[in-house]
Amino acid sequence: MATSTSSETEKKGLGRLKGKRCLVTAAAQGIGRTTVETFIREGASLVVAVDINAEKLEELRAFSVVDIRVLDVRDGVAIHKLAEELDALDVLFNCAGYVQAGNILETSEERWDYSFDVNVKSMFHFIKAFLPKMIAAGGGSIINMSSVASTIRGIEARCVYGTTKAAVIGLTKGVARDFVQKGIR
Template sequence: MRGQVAIVTGGGSGIGRAVCLQLAGRGVLVAVTDIRLPSAQQVADDIVSRGGEAAAYQANVTLNGDVENVVQQVVQRFSRIDILVNCAGIYQVGPIASVSENEWDRVIDTNLKGTFLFCKAVVPVMQRQGRGAIVNLSSISGRTKSTLAAVNYVASKAGVIGLTMALANQLAADGIRVNCVAPGTIDTPMTSSVFSADDVERFRRQIPLGRMGQPDEVAAAIVFLASPEASFITGETLNVNGGAFMV
C-alpha cells in the first residue's frame, strides 16, 4: 500500500483516527478529513511526527461543496486517490416519538448522504485510474435489532450497507472494490458521550467476548478491506463486534 493516497472522513477522532494512523503506518499518504479542522490537523501532525505523510482538511460531509472541494484539493496535491474510508457519523438514541423531522434529517444526512457524496465525488477519480478501494462504516445496529439506537441512526446504517452493495455491483468492472465494516460497541469518544456507564456495562455483558471493542480493532478490519490482501472481496459487510451479532 506504500505510496497510495487515502481520504478518511471523520479522521479526527475515534475509529477514523485509528484508520488514519494504521494506513500511514503502511506507507499510505493520508488526507485526514473532519468537520473540526484542529482535530484533523492534530492527527495529521501525529502522522508526520512518526515519519508519515498527511494533510488535514475541513469538511462538513453533508455539504456537497465541501466534499468536492476536499477531493479537488487532494487530487491537486497528491495526483490520485486510491482509498476512501467513510467514518464520519453521528449517533442518536430514543424511541420514534422522540425523533423530530430535523433530527431525522441530521442523522440521515451525516451518516448516509455524507457517505454517498464522498463516494460520488471520488469515483470518477478512481475510474480514471482503473482501480480503487472504498470502505464504508455501518454498524451492528444496521444489521440487527437495537434496543437504544434511534430509528434514524438504524436506518442510516442499514442504508450504508445497501449503498455499499449497490456501488460494489456498479463499480466492479472499473476495478473499484466497495466494502463495509459494521462495528458493535466500541470504546470511542462518541460512545462515552452518548451512553451512561450503566448502558455500557449492559452492552459489555451482552458481548460474547466480554468487552467493548477498541478503535484499533475496527481500523484493522477497515485497512484490511482497503488493502491488496482483500483484492477479491467486494460488496461485503464485515462484522467487528465481539460476537454480538450472534446474540
C-alpha cells in the first residue's frame, strides 16, 4: 500500500487541529500511523509519535511537526519522563493495543498480565503523566482505543483482549466523570 509523502499529507485537510499539540501511541503503523498523518493534515503544530518499533517510526521523520519517541508503553518511568519534557498537550491518543488470541483456558497468567499492561495500564500511565499539564492549560481531549470485542459483543477466542477493551471503557468514563469540569473531554 502506498504511503503518502510529507508534502501530500501537509497539503490537504480543513485545519481542524490548527496549532494543536498531539501525542499518538502505536504511531508506527495501522490506525496510529494513519492518525498521525491525519493530525498533520488537519494542521497540528506538534505530533509526538510513540511506538516501540524504531525502524518504522523513522518513516515519520519526513514530517517537520513529528517528534519521534521510541518507547515501550509499558514503561511508566519513561512515560512520566516524556511528560516532564513536553509542554501541555491538546490531544492524547492512547492507541496502542495488543491482540492475544485464545479462550480463557488457553490464556496463561503471563499473557493475561501482558495484555493488561499494554492495553490498559499503559493508558493509566499516559493519562496520569499528561493530565496535570492539560488541566493547567485549560483542557484537552483524551482518546482511548477500545474495540467492539466485549464492549458490544463477545468475540470468539479473544477472551483477555475483550476484557482489556472493556476495561478501557471503564477507565475512560471514570476519567471523564472526574475531570469533565476541568475541560477534559
